[in-house]
Amino acid sequence: MKRIMTKATIYFLSLAIGGVLVFSSCNSGQKKQKSEEQQIVESVNVDGKLVDDFKKSKLIFYSLPSPLETAMLIKRAGATYNEELLNPLSNIDKYSTNRQMALNLGIYSADLSYTSLFDQTQSSIKYMANAKRLADGLGIMDAIDEETLKKLEANIDNRDVMLDIISETFMSSNAYLTENDRPAIAVMVLVGGWVEGLYLATRLTNGSVENNKRLIDRIVYQKLSLYTVINLLEEYQDNEDVQYLLDRISELNEIFEKVEISNTSKIEAETDAESRVTTIKAESEAVISPIVFEELMKKVEEIRTEFVS
Amino acid sequence: MRLSIILISLFLGVFNVNSQCINFAKSVGKDYLGEYIHDGNYNATILEEGEKAELYKTFFSGQNYRVAIAKVEQLPDIHFRILDKEGNVLFDNIKYDYRLVWDFKVESTQMLIVELNVLEKSTGADDLINGCVSVLFGLEPGKKKKK
Numbered sequence: 024m025k026r027i028m029t030k031a032t033i034y035f036l037s038l039a040i041g042g043v044l045v046f047s048s049c050n051s052g053q054k055k056q057k058s059e060e061q062q063i064v065e066s067v068n069v070d071g072k073l074v075d076d077f078k079k080s081k082l083i084f085y086s087l088p089s090p091l092e093t094a095m096l097i098k099r100a101g102a103t104y105n106e107e108l109l110n111p112l113s114n115i116d117k118y119s120t121n122r123q124m125a126l127n128l129g130i131y132s133a134d135l136s137y138t139s140l141f142d143q144t145q146s147s148i149k150y151m152a153n154a155k156r157l158a159d160g161l162g163i164m165d166a167i168d169e170e171t172l173k174k175l176e177a178n179i180d181n182r183d184v185m186l187d188i189i190s191e192t193f194m195s196s197n198a199y200l201t202e203n204d205r206p207a208i209a210v211m212v213l214v215g216g217w218v219e220g221l222y223l224a225t226r227l228t229n230g231s232v233e234n235n236k237r238l239i240d241r242i243v244y245q246k247l248s249l250y251t252v253i254n255l256l257e258e259y260q261d262n263e264d265v266q267y268l269l270d271r272i273s274e275l276n277e278i279f280e281k282v283e284i285s286n287t288s289k290i291e292a293e294t295d296a297e298s299r300v301t302t303i304k305a306e307s308e309a310v311i312s313p314i315v316f317e318e319l320m321k322k323v324e325e326i327r328t329e330f331v332s
Numbered sequence: 333m334r335l336s337i338i339l340i341s342l343f344l345g346v347f348n349v350n351s352q353c354i355n356f357a358k359s360v361g362k363d364y365l366g367e368y369i370h371d372g373n374y375n376a377t378i379l380e381e382g383e384k385a386e387l388y389k390t391f392f393s394g395q396n397y398r399v400a401i402a403k404v405e406q407l408p409d410i411h412f413r414i415l416d417k418e419g420n421v422l423f424d425n426i427k428y429d430y431r432l433v434w435d436f437k438v439e440s441t442q443m444l445i446v447e448l449n450v451l452e453k454s455t456g457a458d459d460l461i462n463g464c465v466s467v468l469f470g471l472e473p474g475k476k477k478k479k
Contacts, residue, residue, distance in 0.1 A: 082377065084387040086469065089372040095471055096392055183473055186369050191358070193372035198354035201374065237394075244441040247390040251443075254388075290442065292414075292422035300435040301414070301423045303391070307440035 085251040087213050090133035091190050093220030094140045100237040102227040104141035109134045110219070110331045115153050117332070121161065122264040125208045126330045128157040129215025132193055137223060139186060144179035151175055151189070158196055161208060166195035207262040210255050214268055215330060217252060221245055222327040225320045232316050239316070243309040246279045271326050278319045283310045353377060353464040356404065361466035364400035364433050368470025376466035379450045381408060387446040387467055391438045398470035399446060401432040404463030408453040415445045435472075 088096070110130050118124050135150035155167040171192055178184040200209035224242050232239050253276065256269040288306040295301075311319075353376040362370055375387060391397055403410055409430040414423040422444070425431050438444075446467060453461075 082379075082383070082385040084375050084385065084467070086373050086375060086387055086389040088390060088392070091369070092371045092392075092395070092469075092471055096395060099394055183369065186473075190370040190372035191362075194357070194370065194374045195354070197372075197374040198357070198376070202354060240441075241392070244390065244392065247441065247443040251388055251390070286440070286442075290416045290418075290420060290422065294423060296428060298435075299428075299431070299433070300437065303414075303422055303436065303438040303442060303444070305438075305440050305442065307442070 085254050087217050087251050087255070088220065088245075088248055089190070089193060090129070090136040090216040090220060091186060091193070093133065093217070093224070094136035096241050097137065097220070097224050097227065097238065098140045100224075100241050101235060102224070102238050104137075104143065105227065106143070106146065108223055108226050109137070109146075109150075112149055112153055114331055115156060118157065118160070121208060122211060122267070124157045124160045125211035125264075126215035126218075128154055128161065128196065129212040129217070130219040130327075130331060131157065132189070132212070133216045133219035133223070135189055136186075139182065139189060142182060144185070147185065147189075148172065148176055148179070151192075154192070158192075161200070163196050163199045166199055167192045207259040207265050210259055211264060211268065213255065214252060214272070217248065218323070218327055218330060222323050225323050228316075228320075230317070230320060232311060232313050239311065240309060242316075242319075243282055243311050244284065246282050246284055246309075249276055249279050271329070275319075275322055275326065278315065278322055281312075281315045281318075284308070353466065356402070356464040357466035357468065361400060361402040361468045364402050365398055365468055365470035366433075367473065368398040368400075369473055371469045371471055373469065375468065376464060378462050379403075379407070379448070379465045380462035381450050381452045381460045383450050383462075385448045385465075385467075387448075388443060389446065389469065390441060390443050391436060392441045393438050396435060396437045396472035398433065398435050398472070400468045400470060401448065401465065402468075403432070403450075403465045406461050407463045407465070408451040408461070410465065411449040411451060413447045415447055417443055417445065 110127065115127070115131075118127050131150050131154045135147055135154060138144075138146040138150055151167065151172060155172065158167050171188060175185060175188050178188070196212065197209050200206065200212070221242065224238060224245075228234050228238055228242070249272070252272055253269070256265055256272060259265040260269055284307065286305050286307050288304075290303060290305040293302045293304060354374065357374065357376040361376065377385070379385060399412075399414075401410060401412055410425075410432060411430065412425040412432060412434075413421055414436065415421055423434065423436070425434070428434075448465065448467070450465070
């Protein structure tokens with residue numbers, strides 16, 4: 024049954040649907056509605072079916088490589104451990120604004136993942152303590168508590184358990200922020216972690232595209248993740264801090280635009296139903312010149328220095 | 333006006349339920365990853381019958397992934413597909429009895445789309461079921477272990 028709404032109903036319905044929209048985009052920090060749904064909000068003629076259609080709209084999430092995944096990729100590329108590259112623990116006293124705390128929570132989480140992957144357990148405990156201080160500063164309740172630190176200390180000989188503790192604290196922080204209406208902060212944490220991963224990877228090449236081709240490959244393919252970073256930031260660009268990050272990340276994007284990635288064969292999949300594994304096959308080529316790589320390294324360092332200062 | 337009140341109540345109700353998805357993701361979703369290490373990203377939300385979601389993620393070569401989708405029991409099956417950025421279907425769980433846990437490896441790094449569609453089983457619009465759905469990614473640890 025169709026009905027024409029009164030002005031008051033339009034107002035309240037817009038408020039309610041608008042509320043659901045805000046909720047939806049806040050929910051994970053990685054989710055947004057498509058533009059068709061925006062049109063529904065603007066619609067005047069509304070009936071039950073329209074509300075149902077709205078509720079059945081498609082939700083979009085963007086998932087960035089987490090600090091843990093990036094650290095694993097770095098290690099599996101054969102890179103080494105270099106403590107000098109980490110954000111010094113003593114820098115923590117510099118961070119007082121939400122932006123500084125959020126970015127550096129991501130950065131310390133990435134450093135924590137890197138130290139753990141390379142079995143630097145004492146450093147891991149210290150970096151976890153710093154992450155806890157920043158999480159506390161951001162009002163993230165219970166994501167990292169004293170119990171977490173004790174559990175980490177008790178499992179210094181078991182890397183898989185340590186990694187599990189780290190991943191759980193990262194998920195808890197992210198979930199707390201997104202579910203408590205602070206998705207912009209959650210996005211800043213993710214971006215901080217991603218930039219730190221990129222910083223570690225680029226510095227570990229010692230500035231040469233020839234030294235470690237696998238690591239260079241990891242860096243070059245971050246161009247695909249950059250698409251995710253930009254989409255995430257664009258969702259919350261009304262936030263002043265996010266806008267600042269978007270500007271900085273756009274500078275990075277200009278350099279990544281000079282990197283060429285192309286599939287040189289059709290993408291095909293082969294599934295083994297018994298082992299429940301699907302292998303996705305495609306040949307791909309990525310090209311970065313030494314000049315562009317140097318440019319990229321400098322830009323990453325510049326942005327990261329700004330974040331940790 | 334009654335419609336407005338219903339919608340606002342619906343919104344507030346959804347919000348309260350949604351804040352429980354973190355507990356669902358931790359207690360149920362993570363278990364499905366088995367021995368794979370959770371990457372730490374949180375992707376969970378309330379979905380309703382007939383609702384669709386897409387998740388964009390870069391899968392890196394040399395890294396084996398487990399995609400573990402978990403749903404509250406009362407929700408119908410979830411149709412889950414993996415597509416490339418051109419929309420070509422690379423995996424479809426309809427062929428595998430709607431299984432929600434599957435492993436993937438890519439021979440070259442690719443941005444892929446994980447697409448979910450909660451199937452519909454209710455007969456009327458008034459009794460649509462909704463509940464938490466989580467999509468977690470696991471990273472294979474150093475040594476390959478049996479699933």
